[in-house]
Amino acid sequence: MLNTFQLDTVHHSEMIDITANIEAWIHQKGIKNGIAVVSSLHTTAGITVNENADPDVKRDMLMRLDEVYPWEHPKDRHMEGNTASHLKVSTVGHQQTLIISNGKLQLGTWQGVYFCEFDGPRRNRKYIVKIIEG
Template sequence: MRVSDVRVETGERYQLISITGEVRRAVREAGVEDGFCVISSTHTTAAVTVNEDADRDVPRDLAAACRAFLNALDVRFDHAEGNSDSHLLTSLFGPSQSLLVRNGEPDLGRWQGIFLAEFDGPRTRTVRVAIGEA
């Protein structure tokens, strides 16, 4: 198994940033034709998700929906750092995604891309990409 890190700079509190190109590059550099790829956030306030990457409005819409979702909750967060909303969203989205590798590429659908979902930005984030053979 080969593991590499992708560094991501975020600029907003809630933001989805495509890392599809970086993950594709990591898979190609690993030289695995058929296998698996795990993409994992090393943070408790940032997640990894797969969604549409063809229309730039989708990541912005998802970030806006996260804000609206949190605003609609009738809950008081007591965490001293003031970012329990970020921990909640990360738990809902999940810290990682697993993909098949086929013909030396992440097995994504036509419109799919891989995103770091930032919920406590702006920050510098690390996404770990592990590629192995089946």
């Protein structure tokens, strides 16, 4: 079972909690147990799992990624000028594999699934969720 989700981003870099969207779809489809693979369909946007209780974690993560991968670097040659966004996705990853048990994603108390925008704002960003039941 596969579903494509769409969202718009409003900031240059942001982490959008998509946990509720995924769990609502799992519930709607009546899936009780299995594996969910969540994947970004973009080279400048990733998927990660991290804390969803304190919004400062997202701020700190984005700030530190900017420190490691500054937007402008004199040696970058990529003509679109967004090399930093590609590096951030390679660091964060473009997909996550999650366990579904009893109809819920198996996440820790403070964990959430995030769509990570690194080259926004953008319209019609997409991520897919593939469920393997069992």
